[in-house]
Amino acid sequence: MNNKIYLDYAATTPVDASVLKTILPYFSDEFGNASSLHSFGRNAADAIFVARKNLADFFKCTDEEIIFTSGATESNNLAIKGVLRAYNKNKKNKGKIPHIITTVFEHSCVLKTCQKLEKEGSAEVTYLPVYTDGIIKVSDLEKAIKENTLLVSVMYVNNEIGTVQPIAQIGKLLTKVSAKREEKIIFHADATQAVAYFDTNVKRLGVDLLSMSAHKIYGPKGAGMLFVKKGTKITQIQDGGAQEFSLRAGTLNSTGIIGLGKAIEVLGKNKQKEIKKIKELRDYLIQKVLKEIPNVRLNGSRSKRSPNNANFSFSDVEGESLLLYLDAEGIAVSTGSACSSGSLSPSHVLLALGLKPEQAHGSLRVSLGKYTTKKELTIFVAKLKKVLEKLRKVSGEILKEYYSKKK
């Protein structure tokens, strides 16, 4: 990575060397289709079996409860639409509209899915609010539960601001509530940003469904999985062959899956050590930025946040400009500004926190990874200061003036 500094690990991660080594033979040597009955297929299937077992060990479930997908977006779609499809297939539910509870700041694949289902009239949806600390209240969730509530979907760690949602608490609540109901409420957690840093024992979490992606944990892009607890009423949304216990049709992406399996094995071995290391680095970064840079704020809870995430808002600058200036200095980060996303509205996550639009526009997400060093962070802060000074000169006092004129 020469003299460039990558601080966007929440967007994606480089494939770990041991992962790459493990998957290479499966491109051109052991290239068989894992569904084929001959030895070519069986060799690929054997390696996939190992990957599946690794995942089951890591998440503390059985092999049959691991469904391989193309990534968390597909897993989230399968979780929500698959549950709904199963619900509608049941003749008992004919004419009934089920209720889904989720949050205002889910990843767009969950939000868009829910919004479309609402629009089509297939489901009612409640979007739980988040508060300035970036965390939902379990009491809000409890109040939102209705007679027709079918599914609760809450992301474990928010991808933009890194705040942690009370998944295990929600699991306990839903177990309690479901005990008094004929049909249990299905609980789905998008754990994409949580896998590396938080408890993912599915029994302790009390989840029925859990999504994750390989490329966030030093595995290849295009592979992920959905944990599906035995007995969960869900059906496939991608029709075709009978792969993945008839839950997800399509030739298995051998290299992706094997890569995912190896990545989770590597993660499992080093998880606690990595968490400690990265937390220290992140704390160093946050302290340095808050101390040495004027007019900055940290977005979301200081304590209940992912060890690798720091999301800041800098006044009087806009995110895309900040990002491009930093890019010119060889530094990669991301932003919640509208201009960078190709839409005209800023990050829905930051707005949901209660930030003013300009605070959302002037935001930067810095996410660390296992290759981040203290030196990189020191250089980053120095360059950030330089870039901020330049951009703040360009904007002068015009924001202040805009608001004083409005009064």
Add this chain to the structure above:
Amino acid sequence: MQYSKEVIDHFTSPHNQGVLSDPDGVGMVGNPTCGDLMKIYIKVKKDAKRGEIISAIKFETLGCASAIATSSMITNLAKGKTIKEASKITRDDVAEALNGLPPIKMHCSNLASEALVAAIEDYKKNK
């Protein structure tokens, strides 16, 4: 976002960036909701032959790369022009001078020409 070389140049080394301490006209447009705020300062001199010309122009902008580049470019285009000529500068002139803007960013170039017009209007009011 694919930006032209001209946009990148103006964004990284903006022209005429700053304030005028004793401006003859000031225009500010935009709003924090969309994320762009632009302010243009102009000084107007009477030229014997051509009439009122923009003798000095500066800008301040809070915004994305496009916003900064279009502000910078419009000051280039307006400097030395008569008030009448400067009023006619359109967003397409700005975008063209920058060798094109991504379609979603065209509103930034619109903002730049609006800011200039606002500064000119302000000058006319204060004359």
